[in-house]
Amino acid sequence: MKLIDKLRNKRHLEDYEYEYLLTKLSDNEKAYLFEQARAVAQENFGNKVFIRGLIEFSNYCKNNCYYCGIRRDNEKVERYRLNKEDVLECCQTGYQLGFRTFVLQSGEDDSYRVNEMSDIIRTIRDKYPDCAITLSMGEKDKHTYEQYFHAGANRYLLRHESINEKHYASLHPEGMHIQTRVQCLKDLKEIGFQTGSGIMVGSPKQTTQNLIEDIKFLEELSPEMIGIGPYLPHEDTPFKEEAKGSMDTTLILLAIMRLMHPQALIPSTTALATIDPTGRDQGILAGANVVMPNLSPLTMRKKYQLYNDKACMDDEAAESLDSLNKRLEKIGYTISYDRGDFKGEKDV
Numbered sequence: 001m002k003l004i005d006k007l008r009n010k011r012h013l014e015d016y017e018y019e020y021l022l023t024k025l026s027d028n029e030k031a032y033l034f035e036q037a038r039a040v041a042q043e044n045f046g047n048k049v050f051i052r053g054l055i056e057f058s059n060y061c062k063n064n065c066y067y068c069g070i071r072r073d074n075e076k077v078e079r080y081r082l083n084k085e086d087v088l089e090c091c092q093t094g095y096q097l098g099f100r101t102f103v104l105q106s107g108e109d110d111s112y113r114v115n116e117m118s119d120i121i122r123t124i125r126d127k128y129p130d131c132a133i134t135l136s137m138g139e140k141d142k143h144t145y146e147q148y149f150h151a152g153a154n155r156y157l158l159r160h161e162s163i164n165e166k167h168y169a170s171l172h173p174e175g176m177h178i179q180t181r182v183q184c185l186k187d188l189k190e191i192g193f194q195t196g197s198g199i200m201v202g203s204p205k206q207t208t209q210n211l212i213e214d215i216k217f218l219e220e221l222s223p224e225m226i227g228i229g230p231y232l233p234h235e236d237t238p239f240k241e242e243a244k245g246s247m248d249t250t251l252i253l254l255a256i257m258r259l260m261h262p263q264a265l266i267p268s269t270t271a272l273a274t275i276d277p278t279g280r281d282q283g284i285l286a287g288a289n290v291v292m293p294n295l296s297p298l299t300m301r302k303k304y305q306l307y308n309d310k311a312c313m314d315d316e317a318a319e320s321l322d323s324l325n326k327r328l329e330k331i332g333y334t335i336s337y338d339r340g341d342f343k344g345e346k347d348v
């Protein structure tokens with residue numbers, strides 16, 4: 001327990017101490033870790049969970065990450081792109097339901113020209129000045145990020161996946177480099193985006209040492225948002241036979257992140273809800289404070305599967321919000337309809 005108190009107070013541990021937390025905790029110690037992480041989340045956010053409306057606007061991707069269901073070489077995927085009107089329709093639905101953050105997510109799809117994408121962002125910004133716009137569109141050059149920022153986007157999610165060069169290379173084909181991703185993250189922060197990064201827990205060949213390196217990288221980067229979810233295999237990828245990540249380790253890492261980054265926005269991910277029906281609740285009870293319900297059209301959702309059996313595919317946004325609310329109430333939480341910026345961010 002001393003180690004957990006130390007992490008809460010100092011927000012930093014030695015490598016061997018992280019190793020203990022990741023691999024040797026007893027059930028009692030785990031319960032104490034989650035309790036402390038929950039207390040820190042509650043100190044900062046009360047018993048509130050922010051919601052983000054996820055709009056998966058294109059499942060085309062030029063990349064071929066070995067773990068991803070919408071990788072370029074997966075010919076079984078039925079590809080789609082939403083146009084500007086479709087995206088605006090999703091925003092309208094979301095806004096009426098109370099969402100004040102829209103997350104525009106896609107594969108790395110270069111068919112949206114920078115001007116076209118900026119126009120979509122600018123239109124959302126003009127129509128919904130009280131909303132945050134989050135982008136999750138992969139690696140771009142700094143100038144492109146700047147244009148999106150100036151068009152009105154506020155936040156950008158880009159998981160680094162593994163800071164260890166060798167491990168990163170085992171997850172991604174030649175031509176993709178962790179250095180590029182780190183540069184993108186630095187550019188995003190420099191431009192002024194609230195920036196999110198993170199990893200999959202239990203991705204193939206990941207070692208405990210890799211996880212420690214990732215913890216230290218995130219400590220240095222100090223992102224405003226941290227995405228931690230278990231690795232889940234997809235049957236049409238080279239990693240189809242690989243074992244899924246551990247829910248336990250995911251929750252431990254999530255709690256460590258909360259203790260190290262008290263004010264970070266940390267989602268309880270759909271991957272957690274997929275690995276276990278109570279996964280989303282457990283994520284919140286381990287210190288997460290964000291949930292991202294899907295606003296994408298129902299017909300498109302099944303086509304946007306990074307892994308198999310993705311949870312929450314069949315509910316309309318309104319239904320899913322309703323059931324989310326009920327679930328949260330059962331564990332003593334409620335939805336916050338605030339925009340939920342990282343504290344200290346200037347108004348935009």
Ligand code: SF4
Pocket residue numbers: 061062063064065068069070071072106107108138
């Ligand atoms: S993980 Fe992202 S970049 Fe990689 S193939 Fe999937 S959508 Fe594309």
